[in-house]
Amino acid sequence: MIINEHVTKVYHMGEVDLRVIKDLNLTIDYGEFIAIVGPSGSGKSTVLNIIGCLDKPTSGRVMIDGTDITLLNTTQLANFRGENIGFIFQSFNLIPVLNVYENIEYPLLMIQNLPQKERDERIMKLLKDVDMLDQKDKFPDQLSGGQRQRVAIARALVTNPKIIFADEPTANLDTKTSNQIITLMRNIQKEFNTTFIFATHDEKIVTAVDRIITLIDGVITNDKRVVS
Amino acid sequence: MKNIIKMSFRNLLRSGRRTILTASLITIGVMFVLVYAALSGSFKAYMVGQVTDSMLGHIQIHKKGYIASVDNLPLDKNLNEKQIDKITQLLDENRFIESYTFRLKLGSMFSNYVASTGIRLNGIDPKKESLTLPLFSSRLSGMDTASLKEGSILVPELIAKGMKVKKDDTIVLVATNEKGSVNGLNFKVAATIEPISGPGGRDGYIHIKDVKKLLRFKKLEVSEVVIRLKDVADLEKTMKLLKPLVMIKNQKNKSVFEIHTWKKLSPFYNIVKMLNIMDISIKIILISIVLISILNVMVMSVYERIKEIGTIAAMGTTPATITKLFLTEGLMLGVFGAIVGSVFSFIIVFIINSVGITFSFGRQDGLTLNPSLGLNEVFIVSVIVILISLIASISPARKAAKLNPVDALRQN
Numbered sequence: 324m325i326i327n328e329h330v331t332k333v334y335h336m337g338e339v340d341l342r343v344i345k346d347l348n349l350t351i352d353y354g355e356f357i358a359i360v361g362p363s364g365s366g367k368s369t370v371l372n373i374i375g376c377l378d379k380p381t382s383g384r385v386m387i388d389g390t391d392i393t394l395l396n397t398t399q400l401a402n403f404r405g406e407n408i409g410f411i412f413q414s415f416n417l418i419p420v421l422n423v424y425e426n427i428e429y430p431l432l433m434i435q436n437l438p439q440k441e442r443d444e445r446i447m448k449l450l451k452d453v454d455m456l457d458q459k460d461k462f463p464d465q466l467s468g469g470q471r472q473r474v475a476i477a478r479a480l481v482t483n484p485k486i487i488f489a490d491e492p493t494a495n496l497d498t499k500t501s502n503q504i505i506t507l508m509r510n511i512q513k514e515f516n517t518t519f520i521f522a523t524h525d526e527k528i529v530t531a532v533d534r535i536i537t538l539i540d541g542v543i544t545n546d547k548r549v550v551s
Numbered sequence: 552m553k554n555i556i557k558m559s560f561r562n563l564l565r566s567g568r569r570t571i572l573t574a575s576l577i578t579i580g581v582m583f584v585l586v587y588a589a590l591s592g593s594f595k596a597y598m599v600g601q602v603t604d605s606m607l608g609h610i611q612i613h614k615k616g617y618i619a620s621v622d623n624l625p626l627d628k629n630l631n632e633k634q635i636d637k638i639t640q641l642l643d644e645n646r647f648i649e650s651y652t653f654r655l656k657l658g659s660m661f662s663n664y665v666a667s668t669g670i671r672l673n674g675i676d677p678k679k680e681s682l683t684l685p686l687f688s689s690r691l692s693g694m695d696t697a698s699l700k701e702g703s704i705l706v707p708e709l710i711a712k713g714m715k716v717k718k719d720d721t722i723v724l725v726a727t728n729e730k731g732s733v734n735g736l737n738f739k740v741a742a743t744i745e746p747i748s749g750p751g752g753r754d755g756y757i758h759i760k761d762v763k764k765l766l767r768f769k770k771l772e773v774s775e776v777v778i779r780l781k782d783v784a785d786l787e788k789t790m791k792l793l794k795p796l797v798m799i800k801n802q803k804n805k806s807v808f809e810i811h812t813w814k815k816l817s818p819f820y821n822i823v824k825m826l827n828i829m830d831i832s833i834k835i836i837l838i839s840i841v842l843i844s845i846l847n848v849m850v851m852s853v854y855e856r857i858k859e860i861g862t863i864a865a866m867g868t869t870p871a872t873i874t875k876l877f878l879t880e881g882l883m884l885g886v887f888g889a890i891v892g893s894v895f896s897f898i899i900v901f902i903i904n905s906v907g908i909t910f911s912f913g914r915q916d917g918l919t920l921n922p923s924l925g926l927n928e929v930f931i932v933s934v935i936v937i938l939i940s941l942i943a944s945i946s947p948a949r950k951a952a953k954l955n956p957v958d959a960l961r962q963n
Contacts (some may be wrong), residue, residue, distance in 0.1 A: 377865055377956045398869045405867020412960070416862040420561040432554050434867045478866075 325351040325374055325486065325518075330383035332369050332541075343369045344541040347383070353485060354516040356509065358529050361538035367522040368490060370538065374520070375488040376404050388485065405434035409479030409517075411489035415471040417463040417478075424450070424459040427478045435482055449477040453507060469500035473507065480511060486518040493525045505531050555872070559879040562852065569851075573844045574887045577936060580837040581892025582899065584932055587833055589900045589922035591826045594910075597918065598819055599783075604686035606747055607813045608651075608777035609786060612638055612796065615809045617774065618816075624658045624671060626729040629772040634807065638776055638796065645792050647785040648778055652679035655762045656774040660725040661706075661755070663714045670710060671754045672724070674762030675699070683779040690745040692718070703741035705756040711743045718742060724757070728766040736765050786812055834935065841885065841939045849881050849947035860951050861959025870952035877948035878941060885940025889933040900924045 332344040343366045351357060351374075359367050372378035374385060376392050385392050388407065395403060417426050427446045431437045437445075450456045453473040463471055472492060479487050489508070493501035505527055512519050521528050529535060537545035563570045603609055617628045630638070635653070642651050655674035660667050681688060681696035688696045691705060699705065704724070706716060716722055718740055725735040738757060746753055763771070780789055796808045814820040853860070860873060900922050908920050 372957050375865075377960075398871065401864065401867050401869040403867075404865065408867075410862075410865050412862070416858065416960075418859060418863070420558070420565050429863070430866050433558075433863070433872060482867075 324353065324386075324388070325349075326384075326386040327374065328384045328386075330373060330380045330385060332366075332373060332378070333381045342541060344373070344380070347541070347543065349374075349536070349543065349546075351518065351520065353518050354512065355534055356512050356519050356532045357534045357536060358521045358523055358532040359536045359538055360523065360529060365538045366541040367538055369541075371488050371490055371520065371522045375408055375410065375486075376400050405430065405482065407485050409482065409484040409487040411472070411475050411479050411487060411492045413491040413494045415463070415468070415475045415495070417471055417474055419463050422460050422462050423455060423466070423474050426463070426474055427481050430478065430482050445481055446477075449481055452480075452511065453477045467500075468496050469504065472496060472500075472504050476504070476507060476511070480515070480517070483515070484517065486520065489519060489521045489523075491523055491525070492521065493523070493528060498527070501525065501527050552875075555875050555879050556883075559876055559883055562856075562876075562880055563883060566852070566855075569848060570884065573848045574884055574891070576844050577841055577885065577888025577940075578892040578895065580840045581889055581932060581936060582895050584833050584837050585893065585896035585924060585929060586899050586903075586922075588830060588928050588932075589896070589924045590903070590920060591830060592925070592928075593920045593922040595823050595826055597920070599813075599823065601686065601747060602817045602819050603783070603813045604779075605684055605690055606687070607816050608683055609780045609783060609813055610778040610789065610793070610810060611813075611816060612776040612778070612793075612808055612810050613774065615806045618809060618811060624656050624774075626657060626766070626772075629655070629774050630776070630808075632771055635771065635773055635776075637799070638808070641793065641796060642776075642778065645789060647780050647782070647789040647792070649781045650679065650682040651776055651778040652676055652683040653759065653773040654680075654775045654777060655759050655772060656754075657726055657762060657766065659765070661710060661714065662723040662725065663716050663720070664723065666714060667725075668710060668714060670707075670724075672726075672762070673754050673756050674759035675756055676759050680756075680777075683777050685779075690747065691742045692745075694742045699741060699756065699758060701758045701760055702738060703757070704738040705742050705744050706740050707753045707755055708743045708746055709753055710755065711740070716740055724765060726765050728768070732767060734765055734767060736761065834932070837932070838935060838939050841888070841936050842943045845881050845884055845940045845943035846947070848884065849877060849944050850950075852880065853877065853947045853951045856951075857954065857959050857962045860954050861956045861962070864954065864956040865960060874948045874952040877951050878944045881940050881944025881948070882937065885937045888940075889936040892936075893929050893933060896929070897924055 327347050327349040330344060330347040331342065334341040334343055347370065359370055361367050369378070373380050374387070376387070379393055383393075390403065392400065392403060418429060421429060424446060427449060428442055431442045431445065447456070450459055453476055455470060455473050455477065458466065458470060463474070466474070493504060496504060508519055509531060511517060521532065523529065533549055535545070535547045535549060536543055537547075614628045614630050614634070617625070620628065642648055653676060657672050657674070659670050659672045661670040677697050677699040684696070688694070704722065711717065720740045721737055722740060723735050724738055725733060727733050738761070744756070780786065790810065790812065793810050797806055797810060799807045801807050864870075864873065903920070903922055910918050910920060
């Protein structure tokens, strides 16, 4: 469970203090499929960065699975992300020098340090799940946008994270590919009970999620559960 | 660690041309340093060997003040029998000394019955001289030092040419002793001596007994004691053991003896010192090349990959691992440069040896350089290069590790 209590985030821009998030209180259960929506500058990405343990709030508490992440140092935060959190980025962010298989293998090898056999089993299963098995030896620059995002999803999932954060995952994809990617994530959420938290403008995602949190000027203005 | 090496290696390959350029710069630097060290080393070893093994020995003992007036070859600054006994006693119990010999030096007139010229003469004990100066024979035309007989003279090539004398000719030596009495004796030319740079490089040699006869000395007198060590490296230790000789004072409370190493006696030692300074300067240039080129490459690769660093940091790669990734990258450039540079240096030194490069020094022509690359020199240079490449990578690597993933991911 993710609990945000009185979270604020202030950026110091010269002499001006920019209050990006104001007293945010938000609880998210495991297995939820949530979209955080709002206009540009509303603080979506900042919320995502804070609950994704990439950034610390100026005040307030963020509890994930009973751990107060505001108390962790840089290395502890990195380890916490490596164990519990997966990221999917707008521009995929695959490592160009690694092929598809190795990109997915990276977190297991460099972060979780799993034995070869277990790594291989997990990667092969995920490659099948995201339908990229026949492309596993290709390098990112040899793949289409949709294929790259599938690899990125597999990479985010391979550590069995409890939560996956996705910042505009479909922004660089065409409609058909976007729909395929959304369906893929939905299936994974159902199969593994993984929490997906999106920050997005994309209507296709918004219509697919179970819960829509609307953020305007750093304040939650609407928290709506959709029955699909 | 294996995975870090693998990742770093791939990152190096990613900008292959830049990597090759930097690595070859380091390679060339390493090659330059090692080949220079091999060449100057062989030159030094050759020249030092020539100077010490054919002329000066490693250490010389004289009566106090002899060296200061050595150009006059004074006869009143010779060592007497009592003093010689003292020296012999001390030399015989010194375990670093291989052998030693006595010389009686004098200035003399050299005449071929038609013309005459001045000559500096060394009276030597042929057997001991050949043991103490094993290379001396190599400067003689077709004979051994040890076989020099009484009544024979070894003539320096310059005088032989100028006076038009050759082997087996008879010449006259005329000398004045310190009491002013003049004496002349006939000598047969046994061989001519190749000249060598430095003091004494143009001296003639006769048997020490002949000098005694020529100068009408009743007792044995000696101008200098020449010492050869088992290992030149023990020069300082031997000098320490010879200290008691310097402590001996006469009635006027002045030292009786003076002891000099070859370094003090040969002007060539200054050239050796200069070569050593050059050696260090070239190493400093190499260090700058490695430092600047690796720093440059590493700073560039951090800037190019900010977003990627943000990605791996977001996924949970710890700052320590990111530091290691970049350190390994710089380190690998250094290791590659050091290994390839060393291999090429061995090849170049091998080629120089098989071609045989000759050089001239002073009046000596056709000296062959035999450069050899010491493993310890290769080791030292490699360690310097690898260490410097590591140091050069520290700052870029730390910058990468300190990047805030949120800011890094925002970069395009």
